[in-house]
Amino acid sequence: MAMAAAAAAAAAVLIFLLPTASAGAASRWGGERSTYMKLYWHDVVSGPDPTTVPVAQARVTRDSESGFGAVVVIDDALTEGPDRRSSRRLGRAQGIYVGAGKDEVSLLMAMTFVFQGGSRYNGSTLDVMGHNAVLHDVREMAIVGGTGVFRMARGYAQARSYTPVSNKPGDATVEYSLFIKH
Ligand SMILES: *[C@@H]1O[C@H](CO)[C@@H](O)[C@H](O)[C@H]1NC(C)=O
8 A cells, every 4th residue: 555655646746757757858948948147258468467378489480470370278267247356256267279360369269158157057168269350449259158057058258448458468358259059
């Protein structure tokens, strides 16, 4: 009797769970969300606690003036507002940029935005990659993938320098607008 009751209860649980589970799976795969997000990226080159490490530099030539051949590893803070110290921290941009422009200051960016903290994006990532001609007003890069909330992500990022840029290396704050489908 006890066993029959347990079996009936187990069956009831299964009947209850199964449709929910498959409906969840169906909407996760079938749906597509659009997310817009603006955040600020802080490249700290100077001072006691830089978030960039130059790992390679080409032999100095005339082309080196554009930074051609440099490889820099970054672990840059991402914040909600433009102030690196007082704005809410959203995560980190980890990856590299490469001086890829022979005749102009132009970077190849390859970085993962790693979301942290209390938001629903905590633990999720987005991969941003592309051509970044840093002296231009607006630079567009591809969002090529993601994890967590951003699984299957694609989209584009628009970068605008928040601090004035020069072709000399220095700290930089860049506003990133992200247009994501996931
Ligand atoms: C973010 O997620 C990690 C696990 O991935 C968890 O340990 C941490 O507590 C979360 N942070 C916040 C602020 O919720």
